[in-house]
Amino acid sequence: xxxxxxxxxxxxxxxxxxxxxxxxxxxxxxARMNRETSLTGSTNAPSYYIxxxxxxxxxxxxxxxILADYRGYDxxxxxxxxxxxxxxxxxxxxxxxxxxxxx
Amino acid sequence: MIRNKDNPIxxxxxxxxxxxxxxxxxxxxxxxxxxxxxxxxxGTMLAASLLLVRLAMGSEIAQxxxxxxxxxxxxxxxxxxxxxxxxxxxLLGGTFxxxxxxxxxxxxxxxxxxxxxxxxxxxxxxxxxxxxxIYDDLLExxxxx
Numbered sequence: 449x450x451x452x453x454x455x456x457x458x459x460x461x462x463x464x465x466x467x468x469x470x471x472x473x474x475x476x477x478x479a480r481m482n483r484e485t486s487l488t489g490s491t492n493a494p495s496y497y498i499x500x501x502x503x504x505x506x507x508x509x510x511x512x513x514i515l516a517d518y519r520g521y522d523x524x525x526x527x528x529x530x531x532x533x534x535x536x537x538x539x540x541x542x543x544x545x546x547x548x549x550x551x
Numbered sequence: 552m553i554r555n556k557d558n559p560i561x562x563x564x565x566x567x568x569x570x571x572x573x574x575x576x577x578x579x580x581x582x583x584x585x586x587x588x589x590x591x592x593x594g595t596m597l598a599a600s601l602l603l604v605r606l607a608m609g610s611e612i613a614q615x616x617x618x619x620x621x622x623x624x625x626x627x628x629x630x631x632x633x634x635x636x637x638x639x640x641x642l643l644g645g646t647f648x649x650x651x652x653x654x655x656x657x658x659x660x661x662x663x664x665x666x667x668x669x670x671x672x673x674x675x676x677x678x679x680x681x682x683x684x685i686y687d688d689l690l691e692x693x694x695x696x
Contacts, residue, residue: 505667506660507584515589516667516674520648523670524633526591527677531630534681538623541688 565607572600580675584664590674597675598682605683610690622684629677636669 472479480487484495501513515523573596580593605613637648645652650666651659 504660505663506658507664507667509584509586511587512583512589512667512671516670517650517663520637520670523674524637524648527630527633527674530681531626531677534623534626534684537685537688541691543691 561607565603569600569603572596572603576600576675580671581668583671584667590671591678593671594675594678595682597679601679601683602686605686610687617683619684619687622680622682622687625680626677626684627680629673629675629680632673632676633670636666636673640666 472481476482481492481494483492486492497510497514497518501510502508505513505517507513576593576596576599578593579588579596580590583589583593601613601617604616610619636650636653640649640652641647643652643654650663653662653666655665656662
């Protein structure tokens with residue numbers, strides 16, 4: 449059984465490495481996601497963010513603007529996930545307080 | 552097992568280092584507009600400064616600084632700040648999480664900047680509270696803690 453696990457793991461590793469070979473290089477200007485316009489001719493989202501982030505929100509850090517302003521719903525979801533994890537820990541791990549005379 | 556809370560060096564160093572970690576965490580949260588950082592990173596470092604005191608001096612003494620029950624409450628408050636910012640924008644006539652309508656400043660882009668700051672504070676509080684709460688929940692009932 450253990451050998452089968454390792455074989456499956458290595459097979460997945462090889463698959464992932466093979467799949468990653470298809471990615472464009474980092475910062476490749478000719479890659480489709482880095483172009484100014486998308487296939488339909490409209491402005492690509494990254495190019496819009498780079499051009500307008502500072503003007504829209506008066507914040508030099510583009511990442512913060514995308515995280516908290518353009519993608520505000522996404523960050524609200526992330527925070528809810530963290531709160532849910534904390535509440536689950538609270539509900540599962542907290543013991544009920546037993547009064548002293550019943551111990 | 553060596554009880555770290557009896558070790559004066561560990562206690563002294565954690566007492567000195569913890570406030571500076573907290574200060575740097577606040578810097579990361581409030582300077583997230585201009586440099587790498589933000590609510591998640593700053594909240595994690597705030598939690599680290601509280602957990603350092605908990606690890607060095609034991610949970611009983613650390614209750615004086617931050618009680619176990621506060622973590623979950625603070626996490627909920629953080630999420631409520633985030634949600635409330637969005638809801639306030641909606642009640643003031645805009646759409647959900649559209650900070651333009653908060654009217655915190657004369658200029659629209661400055662209002663958005665302030666809205667981002669509010670949201671980041673909410674994220675930081677939530678992350679800090681939940682991380683400390685998870686640590687306290689895991690230690691619940693441990694006589695050594």
